[in-house]
Amino acid sequence: MSLPKTTPSSIQVTELLKRGWLSKNTFEIELTRPAQFDFAPGQRIRFIHQGSQRDYSLISGPDNETLSLCIRYVERGAFSPILAAARIGSQFHFSGPHGYFLFQPSKRPAIFVSTGTGIAPFCAMARSGITGFTLLHGVRSADELYYAAVFRATAKLYVACLSGASKPAAGGFQGWVTDYLAKHLPPGSYDFYLCGRTEMIRDVTLLIDDRFQGSLVYTEIFY
Ligand SMILES: Cc1cc2nc3c(=O)[nH]c(=O)nc-3n(C[C@H](O)[C@H](O)[C@H](O)COP(=O)(O)OP(=O)(O)OC[C@H]3O[C@@H](n4cnc5c(N)ncnc54)[C@H](O)[C@@H]3O)c2cc1C
Known part of the structure; x- marks a missing residue:
């Protein structure tokens, strides 16, 4: 792009x-x-x-x-x-x-990881025709899963990660995005796109160093 x-x-x-x-x-x-x-x-x-x-x-x-x-x-x-x-x-x-937080097509699978309104740049990407990515959206409750319909139509895998008390719908995950990555993403090399809070980006980056060596990481920090 x-x-x-x-x-x-x-x-x-x-x-x-x-x-x-x-x-x-x-x-x-x-x-x-x-x-x-x-x-x-x-x-x-x-x-x-x-x-x-x-x-x-x-x-x-x-x-x-x-x-x-x-x-x-x-x-x-x-x-x-x-x-x-x-x-x-x-x-x-x-x-x-x-900004330079742009989708860079490659042979590695793309993993988009966001918290809260950090979903925003991925929404523009999906609306511009980018498809086939895995998207994790970390929020407290299901009412914060903005643009779910856009991602259900474009993502290969869309995982709502709910950190609050409410139970996720089918296909969702109860816990932080880091928990999902640690427990469910198979070891391998990926292109990670991380957008949201500093703490999430730091924690996911540490996890990538540990479990997904050979991956690339693109980040956009909101606050
Ligand atoms: C690259 C980039 C892209 C961004 N894109 C978006 C976006 O698409 N949507 C969006 O909502 N924000 C986005 N932001 C954050 C946005 O720029 C502002 O920082 C945010 O709206 C707060 O501004 P404010 O003046 O209302 O609060 P401020 O007066 O700046 O902040 C008051 C306090 O709230 C804290 N705070 C700041 N942002 C948040 C937040 N989102 N949630 C909770 N606490 C916060 C601050 O640390 C500060 O202590 C982005 C920031 C950056 C750097």
């Missing part, structure tokens, strides 16, 4: 078109797509708002007419509550596209 031609440093203006809550703490927004704004699935945009900057991975496919994001509402956060409350039609400034 090659990088687009849009200059990442150029400042774009966008308008909020729609917002919908996916769970009690996560919402999706749809924004206008500036003319000529191009990106590759896995890339992100950077909002510039009153002196601060916040990055969000695009969940829409590069051919969609609008831009969509999946955002966790961070209580007392500086910016996500602003997006959660902004009036439809509000304008925002952003730069981008940023």
Whole structure:
């Protein structure tokens, strides 16, 4: 997957078109797509708002007419509550596209591992026609399994890893993504794509060093 031609440093203006809550703490927004704004699935945009900057991975496919994001509402956060409350039609400034978390086809099986809204770049990849991957999505409860229908249609294996008390549906797993990898992924060499919290990325990377030597690891850290 090659990088687009849009200059990442150029400042774009966008308008909020729609917002919908996916769970009690996560919402999706749809924004206008500036003319000529191009990106590759896995890339992100950077909002510039009153002196601060916040990055969000695009969940829409590069051919969609609008831009969509999946955002966790961070209580007392500086910016996500602003997006959660902004009036439809509000304008925002952003730069981008940023980032290099792009799918790199290879002979090794691709294993996508995410926690929470770390699912976002994989959604854009799946919507752009990438198929045949294994996807682990680590969340506390089943209502946080965003975009499950997209992944059921594109993944070779989609595993919902529930760390809370609720029992997973058929095909799901009760436990952390690391537990699933340690217990169920056969030894071998893979291309791992990890997106989400620092702790998950650190723990999975240690596990890969231990069990899946010869693998490649691509990472995108959210916080
Ligand atoms: C490369 C990259 C891509 C990202 N993509 C996304 C994305 O697609 N969707 C998304 O929701 N976020 C994404 N983020 C995180 C996002 O940029 C912000 O950091 C997040 O929305 C919090 O911003 P805030 O101003 O509301 O909170 P802040 O005022 O920055 O943070 C307040 C506190 O909340 C903690 N915190 C920050 N983020 C989270 C979180 N997600 N969950 C729980 N606690 C948190 C911080 O450590 C801090 O202590 C991404 C970050 C990076 C670096």
